[in-house]
Amino acid sequence: MSESAEQTGIALDALGDWRGGGGCGTWRSEHIGRSVIVMGWVDVRRDHGGIVFVDLRDRTGLLQIVLDPADGAGAHERAHALRSEWVVAARGRIAARPRETVNSELPTGEIELRVEEVRVLSMARVLPFPLGEAHEANEALRARYRYLDLRRPRMLRNLTARHCVTAAIRALLDDEGFIDVETPILTRSTPEGARDYLVPSRVTPGSVYALPQSPQLFKQILMVAGLERYSQIVRCVRDEDLRADRQPEFTQVDLEMSFIGADEVMAVTERILVAGARAVGTEVPQIPFPRMTYAEATRRFGTDRPDTRFGLELVDLSAEMGASQARVLAEAVAKGGMVGGIVVDDGSRFSRSQLDELVEWSKTVGAKGLAWIRSTPEGWQSPLAKFFAEGERTAIEGHSGLRQGGVLFLVAGPRKLAGSVLGQLRLRLGAMLGLVPHERNNYLWVTDFPLFEHSEEDGRLVAVHHPFTAPCDEDLGRLESDPLDVRAVAYDVVLNGVELGGGSIRIHRPDIQARVFAALGINDAEQSEKFGFLLDALSFGAPPHGGLALGLDRLCMLWLGEHSIRDVIAFPKTQKAHCAMSEAPSVPSEQQLRELGIRMRQAEKVKPES
Numbered sequence: 242m243s244e245s246a247e248q249t250g251i252a253l254d255a256l257g258d259w260r261g262g263g264g265c266g267t268w269r270s271e272h273i274g275r276s277v278i279v280m281g282w283v284d285v286r287r288d289h290g291g292i293v294f295v296d297l298r299d300r301t302g303l304l305q306i307v308l309d310p311a312d313g314a315g316a317h318e319r320a321h322a323l324r325s326e327w328v329v330a331a332r333g334r335i336a337a338r339p340r341e342t343v344n345s346e347l348p349t350g351e352i353e354l355r356v357e358e359v360r361v362l363s364m365a366r367v368l369p370f371p372l373g374e375a376h377e378a379n380e381a382l383r384a385r386y387r388y389l390d391l392r393r394p395r396m397l398r399n400l401t402a403r404h405c406v407t408a409a410i411r412a413l414l415d416d417e418g419f420i421d422v423e424t425p426i427l428t429r430s431t432p433e434g435a436r437d438y439l440v441p442s443r444v445t446p447g448s449v450y451a452l453p454q455s456p457q458l459f460k461q462i463l464m465v466a467g468l469e470r471y472s473q474i475v476r477c478v479r480d481e482d483l484r485a486d487r488q489p490e491f492t493q494v495d496l497e498m499s500f501i502g503a504d505e506v507m508a509v510t511e512r513i514l515v516a517g518a519r520a521v522g523t524e525v526p527q528i529p530f531p532r533m534t535y536a537e538a539t540r541r542f543g544t545d546r547p548d549t550r551f552g553l554e555l556v557d558l559s560a561e562m563g564a565s566q567a568r569v570l571a572e573a574v575a576k577g578g579m580v581g582g583i584v585v586d587d588g589s590r591f592s593r594s595q596l597d598e599l600v601e602w603s604k605t606v607g608a609k610g611l612a613w614i615r616s617t618p619e620g621w622q623s624p625l626a627k628f629f630a631e632g633e634r635t636a637i638e639g640h641s642g643l644r645q646g647g648v649l650f651l652v653a654g655p656r657k658l659a660g661s662v663l664g665q666l667r668l669r670l671g672a673m674l675g676l677v678p679h680e681r682n683n684y685l686w687v688t689d690f691p692l693f694e695h696s697e698e699d700g701r702l703v704a705v706h707h708p709f710t711a712p713c714d715e716d717l718g719r720l721e722s723d724p725l726d727v728r729a730v731a732y733d734v735v736l737n738g739v740e741l742g743g744g745s746i747r748i749h750r751p752d753i754q755a756r757v758f759a760a761l762g763i764n765d766a767e768q769s770e771k772f773g774f775l776l777d778a779l780s781f782g783a784p785p786h787g788g789l790a791l792g793l794d795r796l797c798m799l800w801l802g803e804h805s806i807r808d809v810i811a812f813p814k815t816q817k818a819h820c821a822m823s824e825a826p827s828v829p830s831e832q833q834l835r836e837l838g839i840r841m842r843q844a845e846k847v848k849p850e851s
């Protein structure tokens with residue numbers, strides 16, 4: 242306990258017949274003379290002896306209340322005891338502030354409340370961090386006292402804005418005939434590419450439920466059930482390594498439609514984004530969004546979620562480099578890989594040490610290295626210069642657009658790796674050179690993803706999206722013979738290089754679903770064990786259908802200009818997937834384990850993060 246509560250000698254008051262607050266931040270000069278009751282938290286108290294000023298705060302804002310013995314002697318007496326974050330109610334009259342004390346920064350800055358009676362509803366211990374300086378407080382402390390962190394106007398704004406976004410999206414979906422259906426939390430594994438969170442069953446010892454990575458199969462089955470348009474703003478749970486824009490549980494705007502093609506799903510999604518952007522007060526996107534195929538996105542930008550707000554596009558110099566004397570480069574091409582480059586016109590922007598730093602950085606993202614060539618009036622300056630004859634130089638300059646004064650960065654390696662390093666290099670160069678117009682918002686569809694890729698871990702064929710994604714009709718014949726060449730009817734929506742969400746047209750024929758499972762190495766027994774219910778459902782009259790899911794947290798984060806999704810989630814987890822406030826996860830009791838038939842091999846005590 243701080244000195245405040247015990248040493249003040251103040252007895253708490255009951256709310257009594259006072260009701261309802263009254264919106265501290267809503268009073269204006271047109272209310273002068275009105276008798277009102279306001280309630281809220283003491284933000285700041287300024288005790289001038291004769292008169293005490295308190296900024297009272299509620300979710301609508303701040304109001305200066307004045308405790309002057311001339312207005313209410315009892316109220317003034319109690320005012321000396323008030324401390325930050327006490328909960329107080331005050332009755333009084335709205336009055337104009339003396340001209341010299343008008344605060345033009347505050348919406349209520351022209352008025353104040355002259356208090357006649359004050360009631361102390363609750364006291365507060367001294368806070369572990371002052372709210373005004375919360376941004377400087379240690380993250381762990383803020384997470385532990387999340388309710389205090391949430392008292393900050395900025396966090397309140399974020400939660401309110403998020404509410405406006407979901408309300409607008411729900412209204413739009415309702416208008417467009419979507420039916421909101423809740424799907425189970427206790428379910429079985431849905432392959433979205435992440436690890437599952439498992440919940441042991443007490444009733445069936447030895448068995449577990451999986452928390453849903455997405456409602457994918459349920460929403461498809463709702464289409465088989467004849468709902469035609471399903472939507473849900475739904476929590477999904479994936480056990481992945483966490484980053485600033487990833488949480489173990491996150492929210493999706495999830496939808497599924499029958500008797501449609503990709504265009505219809507994309508059009509609804511665009512309308513959702515327009516409605517959400519309008520609700521949050523950010524720039525409303527122009528629709529329809531531009532589209533780009535996966536092949537074009539990876540070729541030009543080295544990624545399937547390109548930030549198209551600036552240039553620095555990739556050039557494929559494999560043909561020129563493959564025939565050169567530069568062994569490392571030529572070998573990469575000979576092995577079926579590539580040499581790609583990025584040209585920066587003003588090479589004087591890079592010092593030698595910056596170039597060296599970039600080379601070192603490239604190794605941290607998986608490259609063997611990074612080469613550079615400066616074009617100067619004296620010719621090429623580069624560790625590689627000696628390998629290129631005049632004619633070769635001209636060809637490289639012609640293809641890449643390297644001109645005098647410019648610098649060409651080169652990455653060699655297997656196609657996917659080199660593309661990805663170049664894609665990341667492009668972002669890095671864009672940021673270093675200040676080329677990213679942060680005030681612009683580029684929404685983009687990326688389409689025609691490959692259906693399969695090789696898993697990075699073991700080289701097996703895996704689904705790029707998920708195994709229920711429909712192959713392009715014209716590629717169906719190659720499913721068995723050339724699976725890596727089969728395109729999917731899948732689409733992702735991207736904002737400024739960040740994936741907002743994605744979806745696909747689904748397989749609605751059991752025979753095609755079984756072929757895709759087979760291509761993924763899922764044998765008949767496993768198909769019927771894991772997905773029998775889906776294959777069954779598809780065999781009882783399934784309409785053609787498709788859908789998409791948007792990541793709501795990420796969307797709100799971007800729209801609100803925040804840098805972490807934790808700033809738009811009321812009770813987020815820490816980087817270690819802990820809830821610092823409730824201290825989840827926790828060690829179960831012996832009895833709980835016994836009931837579940839589980840013996841723990843080890844229990845790691847949850848340590849508070851600092």
Ligand code: ASP
Nearest residue numbers: 455457744745788789790
């Ligand atoms: N279930 C997918 C996901 O969560 C989205 C979809 O295909 O609709 O990424």
